Amino acid sequence: MDQFLEYVDKHQNDFVERLRKAVAIPSVSGDPAHRPDVFKMAEWLVEELKSLDAVVETRDLGKQDFHGTELDLPPIVLATVGTDPKKKTILVYGHYDVQPALLEDGWNTDPFTLVEDENNRLIGRGSSDDKGPVLGWMNVVDAHKALGLELPVNIMFCLEGMEESGSEGLDAFIFEEADKYFKDVDAVCISDNYWLGTSKPCLTYGLRGVSYFHMKVKGPAADLHSGVFGGTIHEPMTDLFKVMSKLVDVDGKILVPGIYEHVRALSDEEQKTYDDLSFKMEELHDAVGSKINIHDSIRETLQCRWRNxxxxxxxxxxxxxxxxxxxxxxxxxxxxFSIRTVPDMNPKEVSALVVKFCQDEFEKLGSKNKLDVHCTHDGNYWLSSPDHPNYVAAAKAVETVYKVKPDLTREGGSIPVTLSFQDALKKNVLLLPMGRGDDGAHSINEKLDRSNYICGTQLLGAYLYEVSQITL
Amino acid sequence: MDQFLEYVDKHQNDFVERLRKAVAIPSVSGDPAHRPDVFKMAEWLVEELKSLDAVVETRDLGKQDFHGTELDLPPIVLATVGTDPKKKTILVYGHYDVQPALLEDGWNTDPFTLVEDENNRLIGRGSSDDKGPVLGWMNVVDAHKALGLELPVNIMFCLEGMEESGSEGLDAFIFEEADKYFKDVDAVCISDNYWLGTSKPCLTYGLRGVSYFHMKVKGPAADLHSGVFGGTIHEPMTDLFKVMSKLVDVDGKILVPGIYEHVRALSDEEQKTYDDLSFKMEELHDAVGSKINIHDSIRETLQCRWRNxxxxxxxxxxxxxxxxxxxxxxxxxxxxFSIRTVPDMNPKEVSALVVKFCQDEFEKLGSKNKLDVHCTHDGNYWLSSPDHPNYVAAAKAVETVYKVKPDLTREGGSIPVTLSFQDALKKNVLLLPMGRGDDGAHSINEKLDRSNYICGTQLLGAYLYEVSQITL
Ligand SMILES: [Zn+2]
Ligand SMILES: [Zn+2]
Ligand SMILES: [Zn+2]
Ligand SMILES: [Zn+2]
Structure with a gap:
């Protein structure tokens, strides 16, 4: 492993060049004009992977209905390096599409030209989300090939081109291939999130779910003039404000009865995991751009983000x-409105409680308007454990590369693919981020620090060594 | 007068032809592409008025800033027929611009081609709002000229081309000309509203005012992701719903303390004016397209529209x-949100009460977000009296032409020019509508019944006779 770590450090600039080439392809999945670039990006990856002796194939996901226009969906790029049955097989997921980016949005430099600034930040769209991490895995393979070293595990790549646009077709594909292409997978690792702050690596073992609701109030047949009708009819907007104002209080407490019933109690053990996290309230203030935090402590703030x-x-x-x-x-x-859900809330139950509450509150109003409230989609929370061997291996890798114990974090948002892999493959999924909390993944001037890219590449490689040694 | 009434009846088709020509000019003030047509309409009126021996002039109102583009404002068309100092001078106001209309909006026929259907409805944009009434006045002059009869009063026309687009420049013009062009005016008559229902003419003696409010809640520096920040910060939308839900109850009662303090009490006398109005709840249901009325009686419903x-x-x-x-x-x-105001509410006081209430309620929330609430514009209510001689004259004219006593109505909306004329000229203003409540002034398939156009022309003429006889 030392040989590998040293090689990565010495060949930094080659890896940065690889990232430069990837960033130069504006693979914006959300813009039909850039759809050919998303395909171009897939082809580039296929060639790059082939040059690393991977066995590569692409899978067509069919068509997409984009506001009435049919668009070809970018392919899933599948690649396998090594098929030794004596080795573990680690599936790595990443995405090769990026968020939109225009110079006129406020970028300081052209978003699709990788620039390194005086603080060694590699600036460009996709540098951190998610081209840097995807190339990180490829750099690991590259280094081993150059050194003539065998990889400690078989690596399987699953690279998607629609992540920033709803991952259309991905779920079905994963479930379809669970006992086919993915049948030998022993564990999954996804590098597509961020450190909590800016100074310390982390392993992420939990995500909140989300249940989205539409509450429709219908009154007159068409919009009316408030001069003529104001005061004479029940107004849908008045009813809507009445009911929706009762959903949550200003301090974030949800007022729907029963909603907290299955929220897992905070154990002393879990409480301790909030003791030593590398995060300051100033980082929240900076991210929000305002001091409107509900809680003054990191502990409570992160509990509200992660587990409430x-x-x-x-x-x-x-x-x-x-x-x-x-x-x-x-x-x-x-x-x-939407509710972020956590262990052990059940989306069906959440939906039933919310619908009933809204209906009851609307009933109380005595309005003659019509109410329709329903859940438009829900995605369950995801919770793994830092005690799982897959995480223990990753923690050891962090200590090897960074000489610190990683933060153990959860996230407030959802990464649906995480749950899909876990449910379809019945294997442990590890979230092992490469970038920092301030990378600005979906903002202007997205960056990945050079040290995060290089040490991140070392980390991904070290993780493969550690996981090859452990019993999963 | 009988000669005049008979002439109008006999020459119906000539008057319909005049309306056909006017409707054919698509003088949509709100669409820059149609601005030349608004000018064309002004020129057409000028020629038509000159042919009736009126002394005509136009007044330039300068430029308009239309979303950054400079547009020429259509002129005010001023015309005077007769300057006999022994006669009264009646100022009539109308507008020659119309609402937008496209066949594809759902019109059954081309909106700018006047069509008469099997029920003798004259269908076309502007037929009722406001080309029909404007031509009604001109038909009166025409009939007198043809009959070789002197008009009983001097008529002064003030015709505007921007009414459907905010009447830009009109107010300043009225105040500027109050003791110049308009100095001899004895009374004002505006025919630009509608009967209460579909069967009985009315005189309109009151309008509600309106005070418009913006309530802004500002929190983070930029939009945030609810997965990452939900539960950790005070959310502006939550605060907004909390405060705005407290403004009004579902039955239309305003909850701002003190807001009803100066609302004029309902006298027995006023109560009686609601006894015999030609209006059915079915007409409200039809207009709303739904049975969501707060009150079940006509009386309460109209009181809520007109005087509350x-x-x-x-x-x-x-x-x-x-x-x-x-x-x-x-x-x-x-x-x-906006509040419709009535006698004797004071806009400044209303604004102060609303702002204080919102601030107090926001204060109670304990949110760290910032609130700004203010009144963006207000227009006062207007109230005349059916006992004023100008109204008594109009009521007699209704009885002459229609053989019924008119409904005495108020309206829930605002017609700001009414108050401007009253304040600037210090003369009584009468609203004397020509069309019916179901004309669809701002909708598709706008129409004016032939009988309303013809009897309406008779009514306007009869009013001039009656007002010439009465002491104002
Ligand atoms: Zn991503
Ligand atoms: Zn992303
Ligand atoms: Zn009008
Ligand atoms: Zn109008």
Whole structure:
């Protein structure tokens, strides 16, 4: 392993060049004009993987309906390096598409030209999300090939081109291939999230789920003039505000009865995991751009992000939303809100509680308007354990490369593919991030620090060594 | 007068032809592409008025800033027929611009081709709002000229081309000309509203005012992801829903303390004016397209429309308003609502009460977000009296033409020019509608019944006779 670590360090610039080439392909999956670039990116990966002696194939996912236009979905790139039955097989997932980026959005440099600044930050769209990590795995294979070393495990790549646009077709593919292409997989590792802060690596073992709701109130047949009808009819907007204002209090407590019933109690043991995290309130203030935190301690703040449910109101469809003044009584309005769910909440139960609460509160109003409230989609929370050998191996790898114990973190958002792999393959999934919390993955001036890219490549390789040694 | 009434009846088709020519000019003030047509309409009126021996002039109102583009404002067309100092001078106001209309909006026929259907409805954009009434006045002059009869009063026309687009420049013009062009005016008559229902003419003597409010709650520096930040910060949308839900109850009662303090008590006398109105709940149901009326009686319903304040929530700017699901925490949201005001509410006081209430309620929440609430514009209510001689004259004219006593109505909306004329000229203003409540002034298939156009022309003429006889 030492030979490998040294090689990576010495060949930094080759790896940065590889990242430069990848960033130069504007594989924006959300923009139909860039769809050919997403395909180009897939081809580039196929060639690159072949040059590393991987056995590569692509899988067609069919067509996408993009607001009425049919678009070809980018392929899944599958690659295998090594098929030794005596070795473990580790499946690594990543995505080769990126978020949109335009110079005029406020980038300091062209987003698709990788630039290294005076602080050795590699700036460019996709540098951190997720081309850097994907290339990290390839760098590991590259280094072994150059050194004439055997890899400690068989690596299987599953690379997607639609992650930033809803991962269309991916879930079905994973379940379809679970006992085919993926049948020999022993564990999964995904490098597509971030350190908690900016100074310390982490392993991520939990994600919140999300249940999204539409609450529609329908009254008149068409929008009405408030001068003529104001005061004479039940107004849908009034009803909507009445009911939605009862969902959550200002301090984030959800007011739907029963919603906290199955939220797992905080054990002393879990409480301790919040003791020594590398995160400061200033980092929250910087990210928010304002000091509107509900809690003053890191502990409570992170517990609210990671292990407590939350409810956010996103907006209203059907009302007047433009600048200026318009005296309309909207005929039909739909309030949008979502609940982040945590262990051991059950999405079906959450949905039933929320729907019933809204219906009851609406009933109490005595309005003659019509209410329809339903859950439009839900995704379950995901929770692994830092005690699982897959995580223990990763923790050892962090200590080898960074000389520190990793933070053990969860995240407030969802990465649905995590749960899909776990459910389909029935194997442990590890989230092992490469970038820092301030990389600005979906913002302007996205960056990946050179040290994160290089040490991250070492980390991914070290993890393969550790996991090859452990009993899963 | 009998000669005049008979002439109008006999020459119906000539008057319909005049309306056909006017409707054929698509003078849509809100669409820059149609601005030349608005000018064309002004020129057509100028020629038509000159052919009736009126002394005509146009007044330039300068330029308009239309979303950054400079557009020429259509002129005010001023015309005077007769300057006999022994006669009264009646100022008539109308507008020659119209609402937008496209066949594809759902019109059964081309909106700018006047069509008469089997029920003798004259269908076309502007037929009822407001080309029909404007031509009604011109038909009166025409009939007198043809008959070689002197008009009983001097008529002064003030015709505007921007009414459907905010009447830009009109107010300043009225105040500027109050003791110049308009100095000899004895009374004002505006025919630009509608009968209460479909069967009986009315005189309209009151309008509600309107005060519009923006309530802005600002939190984070930019929109945030609800997965990452939900539960850890005070969310502007939550605060907005909390406060705005407290403004009004589902039955239309405004909950701002003190708001009803100066609302004029309902006297027995006023109560009686609601006894015999030609309006059925079915007409409200038809207009709303749904049975969501708060009150079951006509009396209460019309009192709520005409003489009680109301509060409507129009929408939210800054939130997620599109179809679909988006898990955003909006950084800055602005709730829009307005209050319809009535005698004897004072807009300044209303504004102060509303602002204080919102601030107090926001304060109670204990949120760290920032609130800004203010009144963006207000227009006062207007109230005349059916006992004023100008109204008594109009009521006699209704009895002459229609053989019924008119409904005495108020309206829930605002017609700001009414108050402007009253304040600037210090003369009584009468609203004397020509069309029916179901004309669909701003909708598809706008129509004016032939009988309303012809009897309406007779009514306007008869009013001039009656008002010439009465002491104002
Ligand atoms: Zn990603
Ligand atoms: Zn991403
Ligand atoms: Zn009008
Ligand atoms: Zn109009």
């Amino acid at each position: 449910p939350s409810l956010s109101i996103h907006g209203v469809e059907g009302g007047f939303y433009s600048p200026g003044d318009k005296t309309v009584i909207p005929a039909c309005v739909t309030g949008k | 304040p109301s509060l409507s929530i129009h929408g939210v700017e800054g939130g997620f308003y599109s179809p679909g699901d988006k898990t955003v925490i909006p950084a800055c949201v602005t709730g829009k």
